[in-house]
Amino acid sequence: MEHVHALLLTFLEMTFIFVGLGLLYSQRRTIGSVPFYMSMGLLLLFSHFISAADIRAVLFGTYDFEVGRVVVFLPILTAYLMVYITEGTLAAQRIIIGAAVLFGLYLYLGELTRLQCNWYGFSLTSGTEALTLDSLFAGSRESMNVVALMHLFDFLILPIAYTRLKNFGLRRSFAILSALLTTLLFGMLLSQVSAWAYGIPFTFFDGNFLARLIGGFWQGVLLSIYLSKIEVDVRSGSKSPLDILFAFVGSYGRSKELEENLREWTDRYRLVLENAGEMIVMLNREGRIVDANFSAARLLGCEKPDELENRLLAPRVQIIDRPGLELGGELESPVRFQCRLDPGTPMEKLLSCSLSPIQIRGQLLLVLIGRDITEENRLAEEKARLAEQLVHSQRIEALGMLAGGIAHDFNNYIHAILGHVDVINFLHHPDNPEVVDHLEKISTIAEQAGTLTSQLLGFARKGKYQVTDLDLRQVFENSLGLLGPRKQRDLSISVEVPDGLGPVRADALQLQQVMLNLMINAIDAMENNPGEQILTIEAGPASSSPVPLEPPPERGTVDPADYLFIRVTDNGSGMTDETRKKLFEPFFTTKPVGQGTGMGLAMAYGIISNHQGWIQFKSAPGKGTSFYLFLPFGGRGKEEARA
Numbered sequence: 001m002e003h004v005h006a007l008l009l010t011f012l013e014m015t016f017i018f019v020g021l022g023l024l025y026s027q028r029r030t031i032g033s034v035p036f037y038m039s040m041g042l043l044l045l046f047s048h049f050i051s052a053a054d055i056r057a058v059l060f061g062t063y064d065f066e067v068g069r070v071v072v073f074l075p076i077l078t079a080y081l082m083v084y085i086t087e088g089t090l091a092a093q094r095i096i097i098g099a100a101v102l103f104g105l106y107l108y109l110g111e112l113t114r115l116q117c118n119w120y121g122f123s124l125t126s127g128t129e130a131l132t133l134d135s136l137f138a139g140s141r142e143s144m145n146v147v148a149l150m151h152l153f154d155f156l157i158l159p160i161a162y163t164r165l166k167n168f169g170l171r172r173s174f175a176i177l178s179a180l181l182t183t184l185l186f187g188m189l190l191s192q193v194s195a196w197a198y199g200i201p202f203t204f205f206d207g208n209f210l211a212r213l214i215g216g217f218w219q220g221v222l223l224s225i226y227l228s229k230i231e232v233d234v235r236s237g238s239k240s241p242l243d244i245l246f247a248f249v250g251s252y253g254r255s256k257e258l259e260e261n262l263r264e265w266t267d268r269y270r271l272v273l274e275n276a277g278e279m280i281v282m283l284n285r286e287g288r289i290v291d292a293n294f295s296a297a298r299l300l301g302c303e304k305p306d307e308l309e310n311r312l313l314a315p316r317v318q319i320i321d322r323p324g325l326e327l328g329g330e331l332e333s334p335v336r337f338q339c340r341l342d343p344g345t346p347m348e349k350l351l352s353c354s355l356s357p358i359q360i361r362g363q364l365l366l367v368l369i370g371r372d373i374t375e376e377n378r379l380a381e382e383k384a385r386l387a388e389q390l391v392h393s394q395r396i397e398a399l400g401m402l403a404g405g406i407a408h409d410f411n412n413y414i415h416a417i418l419g420h421v422d423v424i425n426f427l428h429h430p431d432n433p434e435v436v437d438h439l440e441k442i443s444t445i446a447e448q449a450g451t452l453t454s455q456l457l458g459f460a461r462k463g464k465y466q467v468t469d470l471d472l473r474q475v476f477e478n479s480l481g482l483l484g485p486r487k488q489r490d491l492s493i494s495v496e497v498p499d500g501l502g503p504v505r506a507d508a509l510q511l512q513q514v515m516l517n518l519m520i521n522a523i524d525a526m527e528n529n530p531g532e533q534i535l536t537i538e539a540g541p542a543s544s545s546p547v548p549l550e551p552p553p554e555r556g557t558v559d560p561a562d563y564l565f566i567r568v569t570d571n572g573s574g575m576t577d578e579t580r581k582k583l584f585e586p587f588f589t590t591k592p593v594g595q596g597t598g599m600g601l602a603m604a605y606g607i608i609s610n611h612q613g614w615i616q617f618k619s620a621p622g623k624g625t626s627f628y629l630f631l632p633f634g635g636r637g638k639e640e641a642r643a
Contacts, residue, residue: 010067015218100152188209317341351370390554417442467611470503472504492534542561
């Protein structure tokens, strides 16, 4: 029973050593790789000492095995294969170089100690201690050389065997087991040859052989479990045995150069990534943030990228132009889309994004690159609005020039017609009532045409103006007086002019004509209103206008302190988009035939523009209409507005 307990103890020790090395290796990103490599080096040196001391354990019957080569070295060899699988050739080379340095250091210290034992003047030149040390180092030198040669051979054969087996298409677990067992077989064969060369007795099929096979199989199982749960295989491609051998013995310097280049490019990549102006976020399958740069942290309201780790991004994003797209899951190819970040909040932003799938160590990740286009989009909309206003102003200007020319010539024809009617009445005195009636109709029609030409001249900004400082309250009262009591009978009219509001600089008759046209249009718009008809007229400084100032592009930048506003509001039927686009064009009207000429708002536009002002409006179907007239203050009013 004690024999079984000892065997189980050695088996557990071998398992414990590999598990310890695996735990250290799995934490290398946190604590660094140094503890792992130091542990391997110390264990390797320890296995040399135990092997040289020929410490053995009974397997069964008369079969025993070396504790150093089985219990200690096999976990080291398995950990070496683990490093090769996960990190590649360069990391495996470092282990071989470290083992060679350790063995050389041992030989150096051993030989130096032996010399000290025989040199005159040292305290160990005679006596039992000197003989014991000298015998120990002399006797262990041959066995240590054999062990070191076997270990070096195992280190070289193992990656070659594993890679070749992988090239044949074996699964990783079978490749690991087969590579370990193959290496052990070749190692035992080399041990027999080396022992024969040094004159050391050796038997091939002994306890060592069986124990190494059993231990190698168990270590392969442990490594397969470890890699399937913790690590992944980064080895790819097919290599011949010569390629692998040359990679070990002839390319260390090149590998170091490549490693330095890789480290340099990694630093450059990190520098570019961290200082990029765009948001760069890496997402996993669940849509959680794996990594992010500083721009992403700032855009998402965090101080450091680490604060975003493992957060879900999808709840904060509303995708606009890609319905069905999700920030997570499977994605076959890169896609571009626009989205709103934190929609409906004061922090809402418009982003232009691209989402690309990448594979890292067999894991699918999504790289999201986003650019904040909120301001860019606002400027584009502002530019489009100003361009539309400019085109509209140019179109109205062209119509004004055409209307002015036509009205000027047409007015001359009207004067000629009225003059000839007067000549007929003065020279011929017609007695026929029908003739008189026709002449009166000619005069009436000519006078109506003259009124129309006056409106055209007003639209064309060619009317005659007498500009003075006017009190707006008086202007409103006069305009309502022109409207007449019949028009006002069914209305609820509200007039609001704040006390102390300065005068407006305008022509009284022209401004009254504008107000009269706006009020008539408002009354007509409320004609079919089933409820109360409300007409509101108010004025105030432009700085307190209910709507932002939007002067026409040709007016440039204006100072609100130099202007006042007049607002005429109704609760009528409102206007459609099509109506709003043609509102100020001459002869455009929505009234039935015979009830409107389409010149009222066109004339108002020309008159207000000729007064160095402009017109704005707000309207929607079923929600009424508001017209805003912006006109310059008079001399005293401007000073009061600035005060």
